[in-house]
Amino acid sequence: MSERDPAVDRDRREGLLALAAAMRPELHRYCARLMGSVIDGEDVVQDTFARAFVALNELGEVPQLRPWLFRVAHNRALDLLRSRAIRAAEPIEAALEIADDTKADPVEMLMRRQAIQTAVSRFAELPLLQRSVVILRDVLDEPLAEIAALLGITVDAVKGHLARGRARLREVSAQASSAPDARIASAAVVRYATLFNQRDWDGLRALLADDVRLHQSLHAPRSGAAEVGMFFTIYAKSDRVWLTPAWLDGREVIAVFESHADQKPHHFMWLEWREGQISFIRDYRYVSYVTDDAELVLAKDARSFGRGTGH
Structure with a gap:
């Protein structure tokens, strides 16, 4: 050989x-x-x-x-x-009435559209197998046989989890509010966004803890105030980018708009603080697809950061 x-x-x-x-x-x-x-x-x-x-x-x-x-x-x-101990028991009986992969059933198409439009956070209300099956089938349009192979269960079991998962997702969506309420931004995030929009890079660097860490998907992590401080040079190249405080998944984040004319943020940042200084920056600039499914809610009074204060 x-x-x-x-x-x-x-x-x-x-x-x-x-x-x-x-x-x-x-x-x-x-x-x-x-x-x-x-x-x-x-x-x-x-x-x-x-x-x-x-x-x-x-x-x-x-x-x-x-x-x-x-x-x-x-x-x-x-x-x-x-x-995290997020597991739920569920019966294994199959519901065999799910349509066959080869048929373009209108009901199937409706189910898929509803799943795609459903808020990401609501899927967590489903037991794990139901959740996986509904996502793979209705969001990603995977064939039943491939779902069964991935999850290590039978096609009939896939059909059963799919039927129950769809029903549960409808219940969750019916009970949920139409949109999360806007919340007031913290003083720390307001200060960060204000300094950024004023292009006060030295002021931003002064907020960094000595052991601050920076994580950007697709790039190697950075650590230390000197190295992470270079992060702002990426944004200093454009005078159109602006920030506004926002909320996502119950966490305070910062929405990043590429221009004052944009209605939707391009991506977001997530900061962690320790004793008034930034200890961690997570920047999603290079994986903007994360924002596609994000339920970003701009903080109250967010307009004071935006279009009216641009350069």
């Missing part, structure tokens, strides 16, 4: 990783709903790719990429959910 060419293997794996990167938005749509949070969903996606990079260098044969990545992401999400 001839020896494998390491250069060929390396090129193949690099090509597969590039292809996998194109799947990030779709993986996030799954993970965000599975976790009930776009922020936690991106954490799972990030960890999935870190694990995939290691595994591809260790595997003798490269697996079929799409189902393999979904399996890695699914298992990682389960680990996190189990660690």
Whole structure:
């Protein structure tokens, strides 16, 4: 048997990783709903790719990429959910009336549209298997057989979880309020947004703790005030970007608009504070797909940060 060419293997794996990167938005749509949070969903996606990079260098044969990545992401999400003790028991009986994959049933299409439009956080109200099946079928349009293979259950069981999950999701949506209420921004976030919109970069750097950390998906983490302080040079290149305090998944975040004319933020930041200084910055600039499913609610009086104060 001839020896494998390491250069060929390396090129193949690099090509597969590039292809996998194109799947990030779709993986996030799954993970965000599975976790009930776009922020936690991106954490799972990030960890999935870190694990995939290691595994591809260790595997003798490269697996079929799409189902393999979904399996890695699914298992990682389960680990996190189990660690939070978010599990619910449910009966296993099957509901076999779910339409066949080959039929373009109008009811099926309606169910899928409703699932796509449902707020990410509401999926967390479903038991885990129901949640996975509904997301894979109604949001990502996966065939029943592939869902069964991914989850390690029968197609009939998939149909049963799908029927119950859809019913539960309708109940949750009917009980939920139409939109989260706007909340008042904290003084710390207001100060950060104000300094940013005034282009006071030195003022922002003065807010950084000595051991501050910066995380941007697709880029290596940074740490320390000197290194993280360079983060603001990215935004200093444009005088059109502006910030406003917002809320997401019950967390205070900062919405980032690329211009004063934009009605929707391009992405957001999430800060952590310690004794009045910033200890952690999570910036989603390079994975703006996270915002697509985000229920961002601008803080009260948010307009005082925006279009009327632009340069």
